[in-house]
Amino acid sequence: MGSSQSYLTDPSKWATPVKETGEGGDNWKVYDYVIVGGGTAGCVLASRLSEDAGTTVLLIEAGNSHEKEFLTRIPLAWPRLLKTRVDWDYETTPQKHANDRVIPIPRGKVVGGSSSINALLWQHCSPEDFDEWVKLGAEGWSYEELKPFILKSEKFTPSPAHPDVQTSDHGSEGLWKIGYAPPAPIHEHILDACEEIGVPRIADMSTADGPRGASTFMSFVDGKGGRHSVANAYLTPSVLARPNLTISVNTYTEKIIFSTTGEDSAEGPRAIGVQVSQSRDGRKWRVKAAKEVIVCCGTIATPQLLLLSGLGPSSHLNSLSPPIRIIKDLPQVGLNYFDHISAGPLNIRAKPGYTFDYLNGPLSGLNAMVKWLIWGTGPMASLASPGAAFVRSDDERIPFDGRSSTAVDIRDTTSGPNAPDLEIVWFPVAVLGVPTPKNVHGVSIGVVALKPESSGSVRLKTNNVYDKPLVDPDFFSSENDLNTVVRGVRFSLRLARTERMKGIFDLDEREEDTTSGFWPGDADPDMITDEEIKMFVRRNCAAAFHPTSTCRISPTSDTGVVNPTLRVHGVKGLRICDASVFPSQLSGHPAAIVVGIAEKAADMIRRGVYS
Numbered sequence: 001m002g003s004s005q006s007y008l009t010d011p012s013k014w015a016t017p018v019k020e021t022g023e024g025g026d027n028w029k030v031y032d033y034v035i036v037g038g039g040t041a042g043c044v045l046a047s048r049l050s051e052d053a054g055t056t057v058l059l060i061e062a063g064n065s066h067e068k069e070f071l072t073r074i075p076l077a078w079p080r081l082l083k084t085r086v087d088w089d090y091e092t093t094p095q096k097h098a099n100d101r102v103i104p105i106p107r108g109k110v111v112g113g114s115s116s117i118n119a120l121l122w123q124h125c126s127p128e129d130f131d132e133w134v135k136l137g138a139e140g141w142s143y144e145e146l147k148p149f150i151l152k153s154e155k156f157t158p159s160p161a162h163p164d165v166q167t168s169d170h171g172s173e174g175l176w177k178i179g180y181a182p183p184a185p186i187h188e189h190i191l192d193a194c195e196e197i198g199v200p201r202i203a204d205m206s207t208a209d210g211p212r213g214a215s216t217f218m219s220f221v222d223g224k225g226g227r228h229s230v231a232n233a234y235l236t237p238s239v240l241a242r243p244n245l246t247i248s249v250n251t252y253t254e255k256i257i258f259s260t261t262g263e264d265s266a267e268g269p270r271a272i273g274v275q276v277s278q279s280r281d282g283r284k285w286r287v288k289a290a291k292e293v294i295v296c297c298g299t300i301a302t303p304q305l306l307l308l309s310g311l312g313p314s315s316h317l318n319s320l321s322p323p324i325r326i327i328k329d330l331p332q333v334g335l336n337y338f339d340h341i342s343a344g345p346l347n348i349r350a351k352p353g354y355t356f357d358y359l360n361g362p363l364s365g366l367n368a369m370v371k372w373l374i375w376g377t378g379p380m381a382s383l384a385s386p387g388a389a390f391v392r393s394d395d396e397r398i399p400f401d402g403r404s405s406t407a408v409d410i411r412d413t414t415s416g417p418n419a420p421d422l423e424i425v426w427f428p429v430a431v432l433g434v435p436t437p438k439n440v441h442g443v444s445i446g447v448v449a450l451k452p453e454s455s456g457s458v459r460l461k462t463n464n465v466y467d468k469p470l471v472d473p474d475f476f477s478s479e480n481d482l483n484t485v486v487r488g489v490r491f492s493l494r495l496a497r498t499e500r501m502k503g504i505f506d507l508d509e510r511e512e513d514t515t516s517g518f519w520p521g522d523a524d525p526d527m528i529t530d531e532e533i534k535m536f537v538r539r540n541c542a543a544a545f546h547p548t549s550t551c552r553i554s555p556t557s558d559t560g561v562v563n564p565t566l567r568v569h570g571v572k573g574l575r576i577c578d579a580s581v582f583p584s585q586l587s588g589h590p591a592a593i594v595v596g597i598a599e600k601a602a603d604m605i606r607r608g609v610y611s
C-alpha cells in the first residue's frame, strides 16, 4: 500500500488558479507530461514515464484513491461496486432494437479506473484481432508487435492445477500479478459438458493459437486473494515516492487548452495544458504540459473531453447551446462505439452444493468474508465467472441449431478463420434481481456477441463535463448480431441437457412461464423458436462492459482520430491512450490489451516516436 499522502486532493498544491479576470495568468504549474485519467492505461503511463527521474509527470483522476475503496479488493464482490461512488454509472439512450430499454454502462471512477471494478478476467484475445487492426491501417499494432508489451506487463504465477500452461507463453518479470483464482465446484463439470457438445478444452486462452475452446480464466488476483488492479500493480509505494510524479484525485479535467484559437493558424493547434475543477461551480485551475497532454479517460469520457475542448465534428459542436469553439474539425470523434452485446442472464437451475448461491445466506456470507479477511482464501477470492467457451457460430462441429430453429445464414464478422464471434461465459449463481430469492441455486450463462456489426456514438448532452454524455451503442441495429446471439442461446440450452450436467442442473420441464427468471433456461433447444429467443434477448440484453474505438487509430482523420503513434490527427502535443483507440473491437476481454497498449505507448513516448 502506498500512502494516501501520495494522492493529492488540494489543487493549490499542484495547479494554478484561473484568475477571475480571464484565462489564468502565465505562471501555470508545469509538468512534462499531463496524463488525464488515472485508470487502466493512465496508471501504466504515469508509472513508466516517471521512471525517468528527469521527467515530470502529473496524473489527474476524477475519482478517489483506490486505497480508500476497500470493497474493490474483494474479487467476488465486483457486482456490488456497480452504481456506487466508484462507478460513473453511465447508461445508454433508449435502445430501439431492445424494447426501448435504457441499459447501464458501468465504468470505474477511482484510481485504477475500470481495472479496479471489473470482473478480473484476463486474456490476450485473438491474435487475428490485431492483424485486423493492421489491415485497418494501425501500422505497428499486430499481435507480434504488441505481444512483447503485454508480456512485459505480466508477472505470471503458474498453478499446479493448470500444469499444461506453458510459462514461455507468459511474462514473469512484469508488475501485474497474473494467475488463477479458485473456481466454484460446478466449473469443471461445465468444461466437461462443453467437450461433450464439441468444444474442446484448451489449457490457456492467451497463446498464439488463440482462445477458441473452453477454458479457465486467468486473473489478476494477488497472493493474498485480493484484486491486483493496475493501480496496485503500477503505483507501488516506490513509484508513489518518486519526487517527479504527482497524482491528484477527486479532480475533473474540464477541457484541454490549446495555444491557438482555431484551426486557421498556420501552425495548427497545440495542446499546452488542461483546466480542472472539483465541482460544477467550483474554482477552476490550470496546469501546463511542456511536452504532451495524454488523455486516458476511456471510451466514453475521452471523446467527451475532446468534444468539450473543441475537437470533434463541427456540426455537433455548433449544435450545442452555446456552441463550442472549434479547435479542429475531427469528424470521427465519438463515432464507432462498439460494445460486446450479451443476451442477458440466462439462468439454469442447479442442485445445491455446486454454486455460490449459498453465500446469499447471512451466516455463510459472513463466514466466507471472515475466511477471506484472515487467510485470503475461500469463495470471496474466486472469480464471479471462472471460465468460458470461445466459439465460432459457423463451426459445424457444434450443435448451434435445433429442430425448431430457422436456419439463417450468419455473416462472418470475425477477424480471421481462427477467431471466435461468440463467448459463452458462466457465472456460478442465479442472477435473478434484487432482493435475491432464498434457497434458489443456479448458473447464469452469458451469451456474448464478440464481433458485433452494430455500432453507435458518444455525443455531448451539454457543454459541461459534469453532465454525462449521450451514449447510443445502437445494439442490435444489425440483425446479424441478434442471429449470432440466438445461436449462442440455443448452444447454452443444449449444454444444460448434456449427460455431464444430469444430476447437477435441475431443469423444470414443465416451466412455461416466459416471465420466470429461469425462462428460457428450462426450455428444450429443439422446441423453442428463434422468435422466442429473440423476445428474451430484446427484453434482457445487456452491455458486456467492453466499449471501444470512439477515438480509433486510423491513417487519416476521415476514418479515425489518432495516428498509429496515438497522436491526434492535426493537433500537436496531444495523444490518446485507452480503449477508445482500438481500431476495431476485440474478440475477448480487453483489460490486458489496454495495459499492453499503454506499455507500448510509454515506450514510444520515451523513445520520442512521433510519426
Ligand SMILES: Cc1cc2nc3c(=O)[nH]c(=O)nc-3n(C[C@H](O)[C@H](O)[C@H](O)COP(=O)(O)OP(=O)(O)OC[C@H]3O[C@@H](n4cnc5c(N)ncnc54)[C@H](O)[C@@H]3O)c2cc1C
Pocket (backbone or CB within 6 Å): 036, 037, 038, 039, 040, 041, 042, 060, 061, 062, 063, 106, 107, 108, 109, 110, 111, 112, 113, 114, 115, 117, 118, 119, 120, 121, 122, 123, 251, 252, 253, 254, 296, 297, 298, 299, 301, 302, 305, 465, 545, 546, 547, 577, 578, 579, 580, 589, 590, 591, 592, 594
Ligand atoms: C464492471 C466492468 C467489468 C469488466 N470486466 C472485465 C473483465 O473481467 N476483463 C477485462 O478484460 N475487461 C473487463 N472490463 C473492461 C475493462 O476493464 C476496460 O475495458 C478497461 O479497464 C478500460 O481501460 P481504460 O484505460 O480505457 O479506461 P478506464 O480504466 O475506465 O480509465 C478511465 C479513467 O479516466 C477517469 N476519468 C474519466 N473522465 C475524467 C475526467 N474528465 N477527468 C479526470 N479523470 C477522468 C476515470 O475515472 C477512470 O479512472 C470490465 C469493465 C467494467 C466496467
